[in-house]
Amino acid sequence: MSATKNIASFTSSLRYEDLTTEVIEHLKLCLLDTLGCGFYGSKLPWSQKVIEAVKELSGDHSENGSRIFSYNEKFSPDHAALINGTLIHSFEFDDLHKSAVIHPGAEVIPVLLSLSEYLHNKGEQVTGKQFILALAVGYEVGCQVGMVTGSEQLNKGFHPSATSGVFGAAAAGAKLLGLNAEQTLHAIGIAGTQASGLMSAQYSAMAKRMNPGKSAQSGVLSALLASKNFTGITNVLEAEYGGFASTFADTSINEDEFNDLGKSYEILNVGFKPYSCCGSNHTTIDSIMEIIEEKDGPFTVDQIVKVEIESTTATKHHVGWDYEPSGTIGAQMNLAYATAVSLLDGVCSVEQYEDQRIQSNDVNQLIKKVQVVPNIDFDVFGREGRHHIKLKITFRDGSVVTKEKTHAKGSMFHPLKPEEVKRKFIHLLTTLYGKDVALNYLEDITRIDDYSDINYFLDGIHKNLVVRE
Template sequence: MEKLKYADLTDLHAHTDDNPALDEKAGTTAALCEWAIGLQAGDVPPAVLARVKHLILDGLACGLVGGHVPWSEQAAEAIYGYEPPGYCSVIGYGDEALGPLAAAILNGAFIQATELDDYHSMAPLHSASVVVPAILSAAQFLSTGNGRSKDKPTRKVSGLDFLLAAIVGFETGPRVGLATGGGELLVRGWHSGAIFGCPAAAVASSRLLGLSADKTESAIGIACTQAGGLMSATYEGMIKRVQHAFAARNGLFGALLARNGYVGIKKVFERRYGGFLSMFSKGTNRSPPYDVRRVVEELGTTWQIFNIRVKLHACVGGCHGQIEAIAKLQAEHPERFASEVLGKIVSIKVGLSGPIFAHDGWAPHERPLATTGAQMNAAYIGAVQLVDRQVLLAQFADSTLNRDDVWALVDKTSCFHDTRFDQPHYGCGARVTVVFDDGFTVEGVVDQPRGFDPPIQDEEIKEKYRKLAASAIADQARIERLEKLVLGLEDLEDMSEIFELLALPTAKVL
């Protein structure tokens, strides 16, 4: 029998002077931690401070709406059934507080519950659903739960503390994602944001908890060794809603352990054997497979925060270009796309980027789809835009998922990989070609859906917040007060009122 041959591990552990992208001695993880703990308000441009406040507001709006949709209520019922009471508030659930990790799970699941939360256009990630739940729990740990430790008294958490923690988290997630190839993880079936959201939550939590750079590095290592998330969650079930919340919990868990001196993996980004970037880039065709430099490249000068996009449609961000391409065709050819003549459509072809085609271009394998699958399926999303001329939460209610007029169009839709959209920042664009029974053919192309260049303006984010909040909260004064507090975070001495406003009960919206 031929002797088994093992790969030569010498080069695997060697310092690669010839390829700085893979340099195990780059000091990248430590450099990120030093920046995160050292960042001061004066280091952050006013435009970044303003944008992050609005991104937090957008995430909280999604959480207010998401807490009482059916799948969120089922998650809450299960978790409240086994978790003991705690001191961290859960959005919309009154006095039913939980421990920090359980609260982070539910709050993250609520923010991600309706597919209305933000997304990054180069490194697919829902930042608010990862970072905000982690630092909400960390802040309440400091102000309430920390009192269990006699040598570590409770303290107030200021809005500025919270804001700076959010900034380092919002910067970290996309950078780690870019270092692994961005959408490459989606192509290979990983839920990308649930993976590189772990270090984002760890850095944000560590910053808020006041950890040293060394302990922050441990927190990142603890978070990264828990990272995971399977994209087969797209098709059915409810667990996709919770996977970004796993990252929030994992990062917070890492920071809470490291705070007490527990040592995690060091150099977790640089390590070639079993390192975060090395392992999650396995199977890629890229050369080099990952680039450790991108984690800290232009850190503090180029802000990834401005590549976090705000959603205007209640579905996966990768299909927003498709929605807008169809809307464009509807406006240009009103007689062809009138409701009564949609049956004359023979075929619909949708061209998508490689990651989005892998993620959302699949042919439905059953009818009806679950809500999760419907919000992740390009054919279904396009069909509801054709029929309803909008893609909002109502389009994904159980009562709407099995309509014959929608499924007739779903069955006529096929998706393909269009390399045009593999360009930077084109990943959420689409090409839609519609053929009618008389041979008439129209095509619409959107390279970048609305909100890329220019991005959604802060005033528009406020309008989105107000609409979403009003659907879940009857008390207008509460809506206005929460908005005022969040948009004035840098001047807020104590976050307690925000915790209280978020915890007050909210209504069902679906």
């Protein structure tokens, strides 16, 4: 066996009965959160640009295609996965595995949505339990690969959701298609050679939104190619020359890596975002919310003299760069912006990243008082503590408040309660469809494993949640 073969073996052999109730219920929350983000993302301008462009390429799939969030049009399965993955990640609100540095929902769930319809169009039925099982495989594989390589990739400037993410996407697709261990091995090998994505997209490029969608698209293509016995790189993860770990992360993977998959699940460490911005900002935002409560905030620009944030080197590189207004994407990926708008508004949700707020004078004035500096001593916290910060705010009245925090609300260390994830979902869908529809849809998702044919579930989604022709 080898590391890549271990993953293929786990993927092909895992059974629904192997999943604990805890894992199944957490996956339902992942699905709920991801679908909420996808439908909300469908209204955004950059999402519509992707849809329009892909529509020109995809051709007419009115009979046998796969559907996308909020639209009636159907697309080829790989194009539907590309679009849906982009929509899910289009507002920095989707789920996150902090240590693996991936957003598994945007990479895995689009694969399963599009392939479920692909199989239905071929006359094959996918049950709710099969869907959940493939979801478990995709999440676990993506997270496990990311755990080994994600932080190193991020430091080199790769976007792990677009690189590590392809493995989870391909594994999920292989499982749903019922591929055997050999075919699954090749699906993973085909996916690995398609991995790509650069973090420099985070400053202003709409391409940042598309990176997880590309992972999903590659996952669909990889699984379908492998089902035709097309071959991939059978040692793609551990190969010394041209392997994924050696090339993307300057590291090595042992032959026996991943040989204990299924004994415990990284799925349970996938967290949900309470704030609609990069997860590296969340420890600072949490600290600000505590200060607001303690000092009867929110505050005005004049009340604050300066804000100093010490961070890990990784956080400085990722979100601590000097901010210049460049639109929603740059604002969501920047720590100074998140700091300023949170101090002024006392909340950091979707409304804080609308154009009017981004361009407002008070936010941009306060940003000039925010300084982010790396503290190499914080790097000892490792990959799990890469969001560690120390926040110091000096107020005009002479008072100084300091907060130090390692783990944010919504992370594996301080997870959101199921009720909080559900409230987030209801809030997002209510903005488009109203609360009654949101509540009905929530109920459908919580019982997805009871469906004998997942297509009935998908039909229900698109019947009630289509707002565009």
